[in-house]
Each structure stands twice: as C-alpha cells, then as structure tokens.
Amino acid sequence: TRRGVPEAILAEGKTPDETATLAVAAVETSGRALVTRADTAHAEAVADALPDADIDRDARAKTIVAAAPEFERPDLDATVAIATGGTSDAEAAGEAAAVLREMGADVERIEDVGVAHLGRVLDHLDTLREADVVVVAAGREGALPTVVAGLVDTPVIGLPVSTGYGHGGDGEAAVLGMLQSCTVLSTVNVDAGYIAGAQAGLIARAVADARDADA
Amino acid sequence: TRRGVPEAILAEGKTPDETATLAVAAVETSGRALVTRADTAHAEAVADALPDADIDRDARAKTIVAAAPEFERPDLDATVAIATGGTSDAEAAGEAAAVLREMGADVERIEDVGVAHLGRVLDHLDTLREADVVVVAAGREGALPTVVAGLVDTPVIGLPVSTGYGHGGDGEAAVLGMLQSCTVLSTVNVDAGYIAGAQAGLIARAVADARDADA
Amino acid sequence: TRRGVPEAILAEGKTPDETATLAVAAVETSGRALVTRADTAHAEAVADALPDADIDRDARAKTIVAAAPEFERPDLDATVAIATGGTSDAEAAGEAAAVLREMGADVERIEDVGVAHLGRVLDHLDTLREADVVVVAAGREGALPTVVAGLVDTPVIGLPVSTGYGHGGDGEAAVLGMLQSCTVLSTVNVDAGYIAGAQAGLIARAVADARDADA
Amino acid sequence: TRRGVPEAILAEGKTPDETATLAVAAVETSGRALVTRADTAHAEAVADALPDADIDRDARAKTIVAAAPEFERPDLDATVAIATGGTSDAEAAGEAAAVLREMGADVERIEDVGVAHLGRVLDHLDTLREADVVVVAAGREGALPTVVAGLVDTPVIGLPVSTGYGHGGDGEAAVLGMLQSCTVLSTVNVDAGYIAGAQAGLIARAVADARDADA
Amino acid sequence: TRRGVPEAILAEGKTPDETATLAVAAVETSGRALVTRADTAHAEAVADALPDADIDRDARAKTIVAAAPEFERPDLDATVAIATGGTSDAEAAGEAAAVLREMGADVERIEDVGVAHLGRVLDHLDTLREADVVVVAAGREGALPTVVAGLVDTPVIGLPVSTGYGHGGDGEAAVLGMLQSCTVLSTVNVDAGYIAGAQAGLIARAVADARDADA
Amino acid sequence: TRRGVPEAILAEGKTPDETATLAVAAVETSGRALVTRADTAHAEAVADALPDADIDRDARAKTIVAAAPEFERPDLDATVAIATGGTSDAEAAGEAAAVLREMGADVERIEDVGVAHLGRVLDHLDTLREADVVVVAAGREGALPTVVAGLVDTPVIGLPVSTGYGHGGDGEAAVLGMLQSCTVLSTVNVDAGYIAGAQAGLIARAVADARDADA
Amino acid sequence: TRRGVPEAILAEGKTPDETATLAVAAVETSGRALVTRADTAHAEAVADALPDADIDRDARAKTIVAAAPEFERPDLDATVAIATGGTSDAEAAGEAAAVLREMGADVERIEDVGVAHLGRVLDHLDTLREADVVVVAAGREGALPTVVAGLVDTPVIGLPVSTGYGHGGDGEAAVLGMLQSCTVLSTVNVDAGYIAGAQAGLIARAVADARDADA
Amino acid sequence: TRRGVPEAILAEGKTPDETATLAVAAVETSGRALVTRADTAHAEAVADALPDADIDRDARAKTIVAAAPEFERPDLDATVAIATGGTSDAEAAGEAAAVLREMGADVERIEDVGVAHLGRVLDHLDTLREADVVVVAAGREGALPTVVAGLVDTPVIGLPVSTGYGHGGDGEAAVLGMLQSCTVLSTVNVDAGYIAGAQAGLIARAVADARDADA
Ligand SMILES: Nc1ncnc2c1ncn2[C@@H]1O[C@H](COP(=O)(O)O)[C@@H](O)[C@H]1O
Ligand SMILES: Nc1ncnc2c1ncn2[C@@H]1O[C@H](COP(=O)(O)O)[C@@H](O)[C@H]1O
Ligand SMILES: Nc1ncnc2c1ncn2[C@@H]1O[C@H](COP(=O)(O)O)[C@@H](O)[C@H]1O
C-alpha cells in the first residue's frame, strides 16, 4: 500500500504461477492482493494458492481481489461515479471500480451513455451531480468526459480507452481530445483504469477525511 | 469554376497586388471572384482593381466575393446549416458559408453551441434537423460534430479548426476525433472551410436537382 | 437503427457465440442484423442461431446480413457508386456496399481502377457521373479519390484502406492524402467502410427523399 | 462563471481593445474579469477601461484580475500547494494560482524545486503534505510531479510546461512522462495552467464543502 | 563540384554578404556559383561582388547562377522533363531545373498539370515519354508523380512540395504518398529541388555517356 | 508487365493456393511469374502448379521466378550494383536483385559493407564505380547509401530496411536519414526492394537503350 | 571484437540452430560468444553445440556467454554501477551487465530504486558515487536517470526501457524524457542494454587505462 | 556549479539586462559565468555589467564566458576531440567546446569532415584516436558519429544538430539515426551542445582523476 492506494499486480505478461506467488506475498504482507489484467488461468492459480482467502473476481474488468478472512477494508464516506461510453470501456472502468472499492469509496456505475445518445447521459444527471468525484471512460473520439464535465460541478477525471482503429486509433484521439477539452478536467493515460481509480480514490479520501474531521 | 464550385483565390502568402490581378482575371473569365484568407490590404487592392464590381467582404471569415454587375449567382432550393463551437471557429465556418452562398444554397448559421454548454445545441435542434446538410466546425477536442450527428438524420460534415495549444493542439485532436467519431460523419482537413462548404454544396445541389427534376 | 442507419455488430474481437447472441437480439428488435469483420466461424454461429432468417454473407467483405423472413428493407430511388483501386480494397468497399444495400440504395461497384492504370478509370466515367454519390476506396498513396473527384460533379467520399507497408503504411499516407486532396472531397477513417457507406446512404436518402417529395 | 470556475479571457491573439471590452462585460455580468496570457498593452487597456475596478496584475503569470469594488470573492477553507521545477514554469503555475485565488482557495507556492536538486523538494515536504491538493508544474522531462506524488498522500495534478528544445521539446516529453508516471497522478495539457488550477479548485471546493457541511 | 554536380550555396539563413563571399570563392575555384533559396538582397550582393560574371537569376525559383565569362558549361545529349502540379511547385521545380541546366541536360518544363485536371497531363504525354528522365513536383496529396509514372516508361523521380495546411500539411502527405506509390518511382525529401535535379542529372549523364560512348 | 517491369505477386497475406493460381495465370499471360515475400509453402504450391516451368527460388530473398520453358528474358547491356550493410538487408536486396535479373540487367552483389567497417566499402569501390546504377540497402541508422553516394559518380538509390528496434526502429530512422542525406540520392520506402529494383531497372534500361541506339 | 567490445549475437528472430552455429564460430574466432535476447531453446542449442565451453546463462537478462576453457577475459580496474527502477528493467540492465563483465569491468547492481520510492535511491548513494560510470535503466516516464544524475558526480548513461502502455508507452516517454533531462546525461535507444553496457565499458576502460598507465 | 559542470545561463528568450544580471550573480557566487545562445546585444550587456571581468566571447558558438580576474579554472590532464560535419554544426560544437574548456579539458577541434567526403575523416584519425573522449556533431542524416565510432576505440558522444529541412528535418533524422546507430555511441538531444560537452567533461574528469590518483 502506498498513499493508501493498494498496489496492484499486473498479471499481463506474468505466468499464472508468478502472479499467484506475488498475490500470496501481498496477502501475507498487507492482508489483501489486487490483481489487474488477469485472465482465467491467472484467476485459477490465485484461487488455488490462496484457498482460505475471500476471492472477488470481475471477469469483465479482469481484476481479482483476494483478501485474508480477517482483512478489514477501509470505509470512506464518499462516492465516486464511473461512467462509460460503451461496452468496450468496461475493462478500464472496472479496473477503476476495483481500486476504488478497495480504497473504501462507494462506487456508482453508469454504463453505455455514449455521446451518440445524449439522452442517456441526461437520464443520469442526478447520480453524476451527487457524486464527490466522477471518472468518465471513453474510447474512439473520447468526447464523453467533455460532455459530462459541462454538466456537473464535481471534479471529472477523463479515462481514455484504446478502442478505435485506423488513424488516431488505440486511444490516441481519445487522450488528445481529453487533454484539449474545452471544459475543466484532468486526464490519465489510455487504459489506465488503475490510475484513474486511484486518483479518484485520493480525492474521495480527502473529501471523506474532511467530513470525518468535522463529524 | 470546377464541379460548379467557384475556385477560390487563397490570398494568404500572396501580395495584395497579386491577389487583385487574379481576382480581376476570375471576374473576367467567370463573372465572379472568391478570395479566402484575405486581410484588409487584400480587400482594398481587390476593391480598387474592380471599381465596378459588387464586392461582398466578410472580415471575420476573411473572404471577399467580387461579382460583375451582370453576374447571376445560381439559386439552389436546398439549405445548409453551419454550426460552430465558439468564436475561434468563425473564420473556417465563414469560409464555408461564402462558398455555399456562391453555389446558391441557403445558409443557416448557428453560433457558439460548444459542447460545454449542451443546452445551446438543443435549442437549435429544429434548424439542424430541417437542413439538408449540416457543417459543424469545432476546435480543441472537436466533439461538437459527434454530438450533432447523434441528434440529426441529415448528413454531417465535420470541420476541424486549428484552435487549441499544447499536445494535440492546432486542430490535431479535433481532426483525429472526427475521424474516430462514434457516430456517422465525414471529415475535411483542419481549417478547410472552403472544402467543407464545397462538399456540402455538392450535396445540396444533388438534393436541389432531385427537387427540381420532379417539380 | 440510428439515423436510419442499421447498427452493425463488429465481429472482430468477439467470439462466434457472442456475435450470434447479438445478431439474434438485433433481428428480434429491428428485424435485421448487420455483422461486419466476420470470419467463417462467426458466419456459422450466426446461421445456426438464426435458422429461419434470410442470411446474406459476403465472404470477401466479411459482412453478414441476417433478416427475419418478414423484414422489409427500405428502397431508395438513389444510386451510390463504389470504386476501388485494387483487390486489397475489397473488404472496406464491400462493408460500405452492405450498409448501403441495407439502407435501400442501389449500389454500382467499379473494381480495380487504380491510378496506375488511368484508362480503367476513364472507362467507367459514365457510371461515376450518373451516381448520386461516389465512395472511392484506395490504399497505398490513396490518390484514386482525388483523380475521381477531378472527373465528376457528384459528391465523393474518400475511404482510405490500410494497405501499404513501411513509412506511411497501414493507410496513414492514404488518409493524409485524402485530407490534403487538391480536389473537393470529404473523408472517413482508415478501413471505415461502414462509416463511408452510412454517410453515402444518408446523402442518398436526402436525394431520394427530395425525389419522392416532389413525385 | 461555469462550475464555480471563473471563465477566463485569453488575451493572446486578441487586441488590447477587444480584451478590454470583454473584461468590461465580464465585470458587469459577474462582478469580475480574469484575463490570461496578457502582456503590458492588454493590462493597460483593461485598467483604462475599468477605472473604478480593483486591478490585480501578475506580470510573470501574465494574468489580470479586475473586480468591481463591491465584488465578494468566495472563500474556501482549503489549501492548494503549487510547486514548480524552475523559473520557466512560473507563467503556467501563476495562471493556476490566479484561478485558485479567484475560486477562494488558499494557495501555497513552492518554487524551483527541480528534480536535479532533490534536497529542495524534501525541504518543503510538510507544506506539500498539509495541502488538500497539489499542482506540480514541470517542463523538460517533467519528472517533478512523479517525485512529489511518491512523497505525499494528497491528490497531485501534473502540469506539463512547454520548455525544452529539440526532440520531445515544447512540453511533449513532459506530458508523455506524466501520463506514463509510475505513481498516481492525473494530468492536464501542456501550459494549461488555467485548467490545472480550475481542476484543483473543484477538488478544493469539494473538500471545503465537506468541511463546511459538518461544521 | 562533387559527382559532376555543382555544389550549391544555400542562401537561406545566410546574409547577402556571406552569400556573395561564398559565390566569389566558387567562381574563382570552379568557374561558376549556383545559389539556391536566394531573395532579391542576396541576388544584388552577388551581382555587385561579381561585376564581370554572367549572372542568370530565376526569381521564381530563387536561384542565381554566376559564371566567369570563360566558363564552359558541360553539354549532355539527354533530356529531363520537369512537371509541376501547380504554381506553388514552381520554386522546387525551378531549383531542379537550375541544377540540371548547369549539369548540361536539356530541360523541358510542363506546368500546372495537377491531377484535378487529368486532361492537362494527357496533353503532354509525348514530352513526358520522350524524356530520358522525368522529375514530377507536387504538393498537397502529391498524387501527380504516381499518375505520371503510370503513363510513361522512363524513370520518374517524385519531388514532394511543402504546400498544404492542416493535418499532413507542409509536404508530409506528399512525401508519404510518393513513398507509398502503387507505381514505380523514387523520391527525394520535401522541397529538395536541388537533390531531385542532381539525381535526374546523374541519370541523364549516365544516359548521355552511353550515347556518346557508342557514337 | 507494366513499364517493362514484371508485375510481382505479393505472396504475403495470400494462401499458397491463391498464390499458385495467380502464378499460373501470370505464366500463361506473360510467360513468367515473379512472386515476392514467399515462404516455403508458397514455393511448393507454385512448383506443384507449374510442373513444366523453370523455377528459380531465392529463399533468403523470399522470391520465386517461374518461367515457361520457351520464355525469353530481355537482356540489357547495363549493370546494377546492389550493396547491403548486413545480413538483415538480404531480403530487401534480394527482392531488388530478382526484379533486376528479370528486367535483364547484370547484377553485382556487394554484401555486409556496413558503415561500422568502412574498409569493406572501400574494398569494393571499383565495382560500385563501374556500375551504371547502385542500389544500397541499409537498416538501423541507414547511413550506408550516404557514404556510398559520397564515393561514386553513378546514380544511387537508397533502400531503407526495417531493422532496428526502439525509437526510430522498423526502418523509420533509415528512411528519414536517406531523405535527409547530405549527398545526392533518391529513396524508396522501407523494405521496398521490388520498387528499388524496378526503378534501378528503368534507369539501366534507359542506359542500355542509349548504348544500343548508337551501336 | 570491435573496439574491445565483444560482438553480440542477437538470438531474437534467429532459430536455435542458426544461433548455435554463430556462437560456435565466435568461440572459434575470438575465444568467446555473447548471445543476447536468447530464450531457453537458444540456450540449449548453444550448450549442445559447445560441449566443452564454459557456459554462463542469465535467464532474466536473456544472455548467454560461452567461452573456450582457455579464454582469458580482460580485467579492468574500474567499476560500473547499474541501477534499475523496477523488475521490468531487469532484462535491459542484465544485458548491459553481461557486456560489461565480458569487457572486464566490475559491475555493481542496484535494483528497484524507482523514483516513486526516493528513499531507496538515497540508500545506495555511496555505491552510485563510488562507481566510475553509472548506467540507469528505467521505463514508464524514465525519471530515474535524471534523479540519479542530480545526486552523483560520475557520468550517467540513461537506458530507457520499453515498459509502459498507452500514449508514450513502449519506452517513448522514457527516451524523450532522458533526451530532455534537466541534468547532464547521455542516452541510448530503448532497450539498448548492449549499447549502454558497451558505452559504459569504453568509459570504464579509458579510466582503467589511465589508472594502469600511471601505476 | 553542479557536478563540477559550470551552470550555464541560456540567453535565448531573456533580455540583455536579465542576462547581465544573472551573469553578475554567477560571477559573484562562483567566480565565473557561462552564457549560451547569446547574441551581440547580450554580449554587450554582460561586458558592460562586468567591467573588471575577463570576457571570452565566441560569436559563432554564441557563448560568453566572464570570469573574475582572480578566478582559477580547473585544469584536467585529458583531451576531448570535437568533430563537425559542416559549418552549420559550429554553434552546437562550439557550445560543447566552451563547457569543456571551463571544466579544464584540452579541446581538439576537427571541422567539416562530413560523411560525403570520407577522406577528410580519415585525415584526422590520429587526433580522434588519441583523444580520451570524442564528441561528434552532425545534422541532416547524422551519419558522422556512426562513421567515427567505427574508426576509434574511445567513447563517442553523438550530438545531433537541427539542420535539414522537410521530412525528418530540424535534427529529427539525426537524433533517430544516432539512437539507431549500428556502432556503440550514446546520444544527447538535438542542439544540446552544452549537455554533450558536460557529459564529455565528466568522462574526461574521471580519466584525469584516474591519471592524477596514480601520479
Ligand atoms: N493496470 C495497471 N495500470 C497501471 N499500473 C499498474 C496496473 N497494475 C499494476 N500497476 C502498478 O505497476 C507497478 C508495477 O507492477 P508489477 O510489475 O506487478 O511489479 C506497481 O506499482 C503496480 O501498482
Ligand atoms: N489560459 C487558458 N487556458 C485554457 N483555457 C482558457 C485560458 N484562458 C481562457 N480559457 C478559456 O477558453 C475559452 C475561450 O476563451 P475566449 O477565446 O476568451 O472566449 C473560455 O472557456 C475560457 O475560460
Ligand atoms: N536547396 C538545397 N537543397 C539541398 N541541399 C543544398 C541546397 N542548396 C545547397 N545545398 C547543399 O547543402 C550543403 C551545405 O551547403 P552550405 O551550408 O552552403 O555549405 C552543400 O553540399 C550544398 O551543395
């Protein structure tokens, strides 16, 4: 754990065995392991290596959380909304959600509100406005965080996703568009769901600490 | 005139004298001259060189149209809407408007409906939906054509504008975003107001010809 | 269906099963499914899942159309010509053709008229000039849309294709060349056959509606 | 004012007169004008046009704030630290500071703590750790936000600055480095001091609101 | 003189005085000076410094040739055709022509045969086919060398020109398009008229030497 | 055959069967087939499909030439030298050699004369100087064509090769270096051995024709 | 051996057999073979082909050194420190270490001192300061060489590593950051461990020679 | 002074007055000021502000050194050779020379040994081989450091220079070529003469210290 952010084990490029070994070590050291970009083989190896742990796997997000039975997750009095433009944003958004849940934030998911269907964004305005922070994942042209940031007063973090093909594909247009946004938002790298979630978590914690301090 | 599109004299990089000489030649050959990216000095030289012509200058668009008194502009029974995100899009949009007027289309301008203020786009939905073609000029992240194309059934042409600074500035993010758009639109190059207008004019003419044929 | 454009299911990156499930849902909702970038396994899964549907597969275009027997395709009184430079442009062009047929346009294919053999373009001038819109697919240096747009009065949509290797390969030179074209055309992204077809379809529909209105 | 963020008048590319006219309008509408990227001529024109206003000019930051005598600035119970690597970061950092002061946050400046002299960063650890949010401006290789984010528990916003020459110059290396940072931070565009400040202000306000709510 | 190619003095970035001094030295050493990218001030300084020389200035090409009265230019029995797409290609093409004349080749100029007007290329087919080598200068999308190379049996050298604005402007699309050409051609850098001319001259000399050897 | 250059069948991306079918057609039409980027499976399919043809396969170059027994190759009285920097340049250089042999030129191969061992280039100076044209293939930093062009009076064609890893790898540094060369040379795209060979062949034929004309 | 640097056989892209053949030749010619980017199959083939050689394989670095039993490695009185930011830097750093050991330098490894944990760098200050040269391998934003170069008086060579994903990934941000570093360092290409090691070895040898000369 | 390297005042972008003020401060603090990228106005302001200092200005290198009369420059028993390809490399090379002289190294200049004239490099082999370190400045394709590194046993530092125009110009091809070099060298950024000199100086000092230690 650094900055209250659980360190993640990036399974991609590691064998199931290597991943499981790192997960066991993390559970031993800090009570919990967060694994990202994990496929089924990684998940099985982790489950086998930690038979007593509580395992929480999100296959679409490709995340695994393994916690010692006695591990106590923090609990923050703060809410983060995570909006996505479409189904291809699910992995990055789910990675952000996993980190946020482990940091103790309440997470509200708002899915498939792509800019091509503005009505769907407007349906969720209350949820977006009531959150303490908003993470908006979007691929292709990456316009969704700009649209959301024009509608809410909360801080918005843009999370560009590597969808799209051809010129400006793989998230290039999306990350440039968020950096150039004509609204106020800050950005993380393409597919950096872990970073977007952790940054939102740091803000949520700052807000929750302020709430608690005065409570 | 090629493809019914008036050829334009690009004043930028030419002296006022050179520009005026080309304008005189165009008026003599085709009854009319369209000058783009013209500053005040170009405008004065053209006016001096063509004392009998009807001169129509749009200083914000940096366009000049000089027509022989007897010149008869075509008149198309078709409407093109041109929307802009903000004041910096005025030059590119105005260039498109000038070409379209010379091709005979009716032009509807919708200004400053940037995505950061969605309400303003929604206020103009009827105009956008009733047009035969829509040109949408936008700089920075260039999200506006995507938002508009999600709201209308007419063909939309994206016109990226070279606003924005830093990474992806000078229209780079905007043109990539339009190519990556998650809606249906086609795109022209950064600041290519003349091309966007001419392409919209070719479509407007196809529609007007269809109207006339059956009339 | 959005904007009268049939939504497409992008099979690439989906399993045959996932693809078939989405196709079944589309047929149930809208009477028809359009699947793009589908290989043989996707095609078989779709056929198995929709035993009663009319299936129309174009293996070279990698498209599948599955329609309920009672589905009635729209019929537009408008023609779109689709020209290609060479055999490697067949997939993108075929994707455009599939969307256009589903939108009801009449499609004229003109194949292998690459700029290296100008005579072949000239042989097809009448077809190109009589169409209401022209889509021109080209890879490598992408010069063909420019050559065609210099020869016709109809609107031309450039469709860059990801052929070519080395510097500027994968369609980069082609898309830049179309954006820089010294003629009037608008462009879609590299390999974006679906978008080129849909944009041409929106224009064809505008023309057909004008024809019908006055009929 | 949108999202409680004072809109700024970007003087760069506007004449002193145009700038002054916009500033007068802003003071009339919202009680205050914030002008960025203003040189001496802009400052004089604004001062002349608003003889009764309180004018606050920061020449190094190139900002001007003009407020009606009766204008009441908000006051947030929250602190933002702004650190810079060197003197060339002063303009971007000062722009951030100006927005933050107008949003009512307490601003702590920490200057010239470039990574080449680590000791200087360490000297300011307490200030950095006690702030509610930290903005870190850095050019060249842009390593400073990464170093700071490794030392504090507060949210860090990276602000890349367009120093540096040659390959990766003009802030390119800096913005890429911040997006790739091996710590947790979010980023804004090169030289986007206004955006960094506004985003930090939105976070500061969320924290201050939480403090106030419970007070 | 290296490889029989007269070395050129690149005036751009040099003062008129520096340029004149280098020109005097070149005339003294090799009987002749070739100056490229020279404006009027450079031309005057060279003329003043070499009162006895034969001066040949091409203002549009921005070249100056100064030769001692007794200097004997080589004479090659070989012809190079130089075609341009439009007036903005005149400088680069003229630079190529100047080098070629100094190497002794016969130069045939074919101007303004841009691909948007195919007929004009076809009018000059005989000249293009009878040349020993063809240099084709083109900006924007740079399609002209590809079209020409599809029509002739002679070697074609593509000379991309830095016209065009926006994405892929400044000759970027043109040079990539020539490298990706679906015909056979070789390319030089953007605006490298001197190199294109010299390479064509080396080929012309090889051909002329073969002619002479057997004569 | 276009421009006397045998058209090549690019086997890469085609099945052995498709390749063989095209080869049979080429042999029937023009007496000969040239296949590039062919692996063993392609070679076997071609051999099986053309049992009577003379088959000439260069496995390192990945080329196959299949000729009808009665086919008569042209014979040019001209020599092309092909130099390579190292073994990774063998495929591109071999592709060039295959085209040249089919065009009838005499080919001289000079291998592994990379700039890191200047002595080796100097050992082959006579061969390089006696050739009518020189093709120089080089990857990594691509300096070899520049070094060779500084040593010979013949035209040099640079052939960049996609070796190298990291920043500027895959031939990017090589192609840029050749375009920027401080000597006189023209360039083809990365790995475009076929184009380099064909362009050298066109020059060789021009020289041979001049020799013959006078004979 | 060139410049006292053992030439390396790059196994990547070669079969085990080809690699073993080259290794045998190298041992015969120079007493020793250094193989880089070798996997297990390459290692086994080399071991089988050289049954009498002393084999030293570093699986993490993917290097193999095979030396004839009588081979005498040079021994330099000079030390090179090699620092890494994290485990993904191990391959590049290990490649550098292998070359350095073969050149005879003493190598000190300092691992996982990433800038996100500054304390760990400071713990190793003495080792870094006492070395004659320092190689610093780092991926992601590549800030570590800058931090180290600000702390030591020895020459530092930056070795960017191809970790990182998204925009600026694959070592792009790292190499640009090192070129832009606000401290004094020189750089090699991404993943160029062999070059970094060899350059450090040339410096170490210069120092060792100076030590010896005076001894 | 950091790392024994005199800090430099970058005059470019500073007024003469600001530059002079910083120079006075540097002389007071450390006995000496090194100013880079200084024009005549900067030089005059520095001279006026420091009437008692010893001023050493190199107009071509655009450097100024101002030293207090009592200042004692270090003296290293080590030599650095600095080679340039052409006159345009003089500024970057001169900047490197100025830093090296201030660090006390003996500097040997070798000018205009561009790769297009190999003989000139070979003439200077002894000087290059006898130096302790070599800095090689080159623009355009940047091949010279590669050629030199293939000829000497000393460490070579490549210094890319921003000459060249068109694609890969402004030093881009040069820096990529040095990173991709097929010999052993390390690189600094484009035009970073100060960094190249300082890095060479650190190596020279390491060698000189080794010489002294044993003396
Ligand atoms: N999906 C992810 N995105 C960004 N960083 C990650 C991700 N997963 C793990 N990390 C971080 O990457 C660093 C290196 O991880 P590892 O390679 O597992 O040692 C650690 O600081 C992890 O917290
Ligand atoms: N320095 C700045 N950086 C980014 N945005 C700015 C800056 N200054 C003003 N803006 C915003 O840019 C938009 C357009 O400004 P204007 O061109 O003045 O109408 C407004 O939303 C301003 O708030
Ligand atoms: N327009 C040009 N394009 C390319 N190279 C040129 C041009 N003009 C001169 N050169 C060459 O550039 C090199 C350096 O020229 P200079 O800077 O005048 O010494 C010489 O080899 C010239 O022949």
Ligand SMILES: Nc1ncnc2c1ncn2[C@@H]1O[C@H](COP(=O)(O)O)[C@@H](O)[C@H]1O
């Ligand atoms: N290795 C190659 N490099 C460049 N062009 C090639 C190559 N092989 C074949 N071609 C050409 O590519 C074009 C398309 O080939 P195909 O796709 O086989 O019809 C034809 O003009 C071929 O002559």
Ligand SMILES: [Mg+2]
């Ligand atoms: Mg909670």
Ligand SMILES: [Mg+2]
């Ligand atoms: Mg009308």
Ligand SMILES: [Mg+2]
């Ligand atoms: Mg129909």
Ligand SMILES: [Mg+2]
């Ligand atoms: Mg306050």
Ligand SMILES: [Mg+2]
């Ligand atoms: Mg002649």
Ligand SMILES: [Mg+2]
């Ligand atoms: Mg022969």
Ligand SMILES: [Mg+2]
């Ligand atoms: Mg030792």
Ligand SMILES: [Mg+2]
């Ligand atoms: Mg000395």
